[in-house]
Each structure stands twice: as C-alpha cells, then as structure tokens.
Amino acid sequence: MRYRVFLLQLVLLLVCSTVAVAEDQATSELRVAFDPYLAPIQYLEDGEVKGFAIDLMNTIAQRNDITVIYLPMTIQESLQALKDHEVDIILGLHFLDRQTVAVDYTDPYFTSSIGLLVKADDEEIRGMNDLHRKMIAIQRGTLEYEFLRNIRGVRYNTVTNQENGLKLLFQKRTDAFVGDALVTETLLENYGLSDEYTFIGTHLLPIEYSMAVNLGNYSLVRMMNQGLRGMRSDGTYTELYNQWFKDNDFTNLLILVIEVIAVLLVIGLVLFGLAIRWNRKLKREVEKKTKDLAALNRSLKKQMVEERRLREQIIEQEKSRALSRIVAGIAHEIRNPLTSIKTFVELLPRKYNNERFQKEMNTLVPKEIDRLNQLIEGLINYAKPQKINREPVNLDTLLQEILLLFTTAINNKGYEIKSKIDPNCSIEVDRNQLKQVIINLIINAVDAMDEKQSQELLQITINAYQKAENVYIEVIDEGVGMTSEVLHNVFEPFYTTKAKGTGLGLSIAKQFVQENGGRFTIESEQGAGTIVTLIFEKAGGTYK
Ligand code: ADP
Ligand code: MG
Secondary structure (H helix, E strand, O other), X not given: OHHHHHHHHHHHHHHHHHHHHHHHHXXXXXXXXXXXXXXXXXXXXXXXXXXXXXXXXXXXXXXXXOEEEEEEOOHHHHHHHHHOOOOOEEEEEEOXXXXXXXXXXOOOOEEEEEEEEEEOOOOOOOOHHHHOOXXXXXXXXXXXXXXXXXXXXXXXXXXXXXXXXXXXXXXXXOOEEEEEXXXXXXXXXXXXXXXXXXXXXXXXXXXXEEEEEEOOOHHHHHHHHHHHHHHHHHOHHHHXXXXXXXXXXXXXXXXXXXXXXXHHHHXXXXXXXXXXXXXXXXXXXXXXXXXXXXXXXXXXHHHHHHHHHHHHHHHHHHHHHHHHHHHHHOHXXXXXXXXXXXXXXXXXXXXXXXXXXXXXXXXXXXXXXXXXXXXXXXXXXXXXXXXXXXXXXXXXXXXXXXXXXXXXXXXXXXXXXXXEEOOOOEEEEEHHHHHHHHHHHHHHHHHHHHHHXXXXXXXXXXXXXXXXXXXXXXXXXOOOOOOHHHHHHOOOOOOOOOOOOOOOHHHHHHHHHHHOOOEEEEEEEOOOEEEEEEEEEEOOOOOO
C-alpha cells in the first residue's frame, strides 16, 4: 500500500513536471507589467501602449514569436504581481540592490538621469544642500527614492508615478520634485509648463532602465538579453532610439548646434595645434637660420681674412718679381763700385804712399760706397712690407729714388730715360704703394719697348706736374702699344700677353691708386706707344 502511494506520487510528480516543462517551452504569451507614466519610454496614450521600451519589447516578442500582454501598474504592484506569477516580466525597472533577493535583471536598455525640479522663480533651493526641511515629491520604489531616503532632514511626499509627483509640485504641495529628467521634461512639455519650472542639477544620478523577472528565470532573462543584443548589433536599437529621441526638431537643432560647435572646436583645436606647431617650427627654423648665419658669418670672416692674406701674398709676390727685375738690372750697378773699391784695395799696399792715389781713393771710394748704400737702401725700403700710411709725399724725391734704380739698366738696354718733374709736386699717398705702382709702370714700359725690337733710340719719359688742383704723373713709352682688346683688359687680374707675365701689375697698381684717392688713365696707340697717367689731388701738408 505504501509502495503504491509512493508510485502514484512519483507518477503525479513526473506528469506535473512534464507539464511545467512543456508550459515553459511553449511560452507564446508574455505578461508584461509596466509603469505607464514614463513617457516617452513607456506610456499609455488613448488606450494604446507606446514608448521606446515598448517598441524594444515588441520587437523581441515578434522575433521570438511571442504575444505580449501589457499590464499597466505601479512599481509596487508590479513587484507583487511578479512574485505572484501574475506577470512574467516588469518593464522599466531600475537596478536596486534591495530587490536582487527577489528578481533578476536583464541588461539595461536605456540610460537617463535624475533631476531636481523647482519653480523657476524659486530662490531658496539652489542645490541638494538646500533641501533641508523642504517637502519633496518623489515616486515610491524608485532609485531616486532610495537615494533621497538617505538624506536626513528631507521631508518627502511619495507618489505612485512621476506624473502625480509633478502634479504635487504644480499644486505647490511640495517645494520640489525629484524624478527622471527626460520623463519630467516630456511631461512639462505636455502640460505646456516648461518655462515655469527649472531643473537644478539635471544629473543628480544616472539611472539605467532594465527588465526584471522572477529570481532564477534564466531562460527569460537570456531571451531578453539575446533580443536586446541582437537589436543593438543589427541596428534596430539605434533606429528605434532615433525615432523616439531624435525626431524632435529642437533636439535635432540642438544636436546640429552641438555638432557645429564640436566641429568648430575641433577645427579650432586643430588650428591652435597647427599654430603652436608652426610657431615651434618657425622658432626652430629661425634658430637654425640664426645658427647658419652665424656660421656663415664666421666662415665669411675667415674667407675675408684668407682673401686679405692671399691678396697681400700676391702683392708681395708681384713686388718681389719687380724687385728681382730691378736687381737683375742693377747687378752691374752694384758690381761697378765694388770693382772700383776692390781695385783701390788691391793697389793699396803698393801705392800706399802715392799721394795722387791717396787723393783719388779718398774721394772715389766714399762716393762709390755712398752710391752702393743708396741703392741697397732703396731696394730694402722697397722690399720690406710696410704698413699703409698716407702722408704728404714729394714726387721729385720719390721719382728720383726710382730713377736711381732704373736709369743705368734702361740705358744699358739702349733706351733713353727722360724726366720732367716739378719739384713742388706733392700728394698725400702711401709712399711705398705709389713707388710700387710707378715701378710696375716702368717695367711694363720697358717690356713694351723690348717687344718692339726697334733699331731706333726709344725713349721713356717720366713727368710730374700740377694743373689746377691736381697733380699728374705720366709714364710714357714708345713701345708696341696696345690693341683695343688689350686696353680693354689691362686691369683684369691675371690678364697678360707676356709669356712670363703674371697679369697682376696693373690690377694691383689700379687698386693702390684708388686706395690712395687717385685715378688711372691709359692712352695707347699700337706701334706708337703708351701714356699712363696717374691723377691725384694736391696735398696741403708739409712735403717729404
Ligand atoms: P704683366 O706685365 O704681368 O703682363 P700687367 O698687369 O702689368 O701684367 O699688364 C697686363 C698687360 O697689359 C700686359 O701683358 C701687356 O699686354 C699690357 N700692357 C701693360 N702695360 C703696357 C705698355 N706700357 N705697353 C703695352 N702694353 C702694355
Ligand atoms: Mg706688368
């Protein structure tokens, strides 16, 4: 008997559980409890259930081939109905720790925020801190309710939905209303009271709306979550969201404005960044250029020093060339007095007592030595580099010094050298430089006459005279003269028609003349000769 009862019980249990399983699998109807005062998330309009969350739910139901029955009720009622299995799911519940003992939540599908609303002309409540002893309207069982409950000294008037809470504020039965900012805004708009009320802190708390099922009803939670995820991934979610929250002209405008501002901001930031970068780049560039310039400057200075050194070297070389020409020319000039001195010295032991010899030696030897001395002194003066020093120079003295060096050599070549020098001609120049110029001119003149290979008695003339405020120095030769091409190029450095020429004599001469404030003219006739004229201003100072 006992055994039978047990068997019966077992069979019954099996049957029941199979029925339960069958019922669970064949869920083709879903009873959804919802708070209908949460427009535009979920609400009733003319008996029709509407809202973003409703559309989400309908889509999931449709995709799972389920019929949905919507049952509007307060949060408290819906929790009770869920517990009593009168409904399967609650739509639009915030996550509350306290409720996790009784319900399971799906993933959140919508985020909003809690705001504190007061009358626009309210001057007392400026923030949460001013709520002390104030009367607040608030919906029971919500996140904001849980939140405000913990603030001491706040009195609240609880209502069953957002709209009733708001009405309490409209009727001045409370000082403020705390609720979902989005829902509140929608309600204010519906009532046409948007201007009369204002939010103090629109974002007191963020809230997330989820669905809730009885604890352990995993299959339903899974189905809902899969549905939500599916909608998110295939774009349905965004589509519905845009339908509900972006259709509003004002929202669109606001979004547009925000987008424009964002774009402008981005452009501004980019420009700002570019400006900074450009500025930095510019700075770097300037620094680099400055460095380059400094380096260039240094190298230019070095170059200038090097150039000056080269120039001096060239001048010195040209000078030593001229000098060797002079020395070659005057070798016998030195040898002659030396020979006569040597003769006297050799005769000395024998003719020591000869009075005539004594007399001749006494007059001739000092004279020859003097002459030698003068020659050597002139050469040394010319050869040694000297600092440029402009001073009044008497041309007679200077030209006589030069003539002393050249006369014999020129005469020995079979040429005549003549000079006509105004003894009062003085100019302010560097003595050594002018000497070098004139020596060069004389050497050129001799070269030109050599080249002519004439049988006639050729002549070099050196003149110095003054006319008006000027002093003229002329070196005239009867040499080959110049073609117009040669004349055109004579002052070019390194221009020469001579096999052993350097082409530097005249370019250096011109430079020196200019440095000393003078001018240079050349007249030349081919086959007839050349007249080189140097023109200087008269010197005013004392003559040397
Ligand atoms: P170089 O004497 O080394 O040739 P210069 O600068 O002194 O260099 O002279 C350049 C050239 O000018 C000479 O080669 C020569 O052709 C010409 N020249 C200079 N002076 C005379 C002159 N008095 N008569 C003819 N030609 C001259
Ligand atoms: Mg020359």
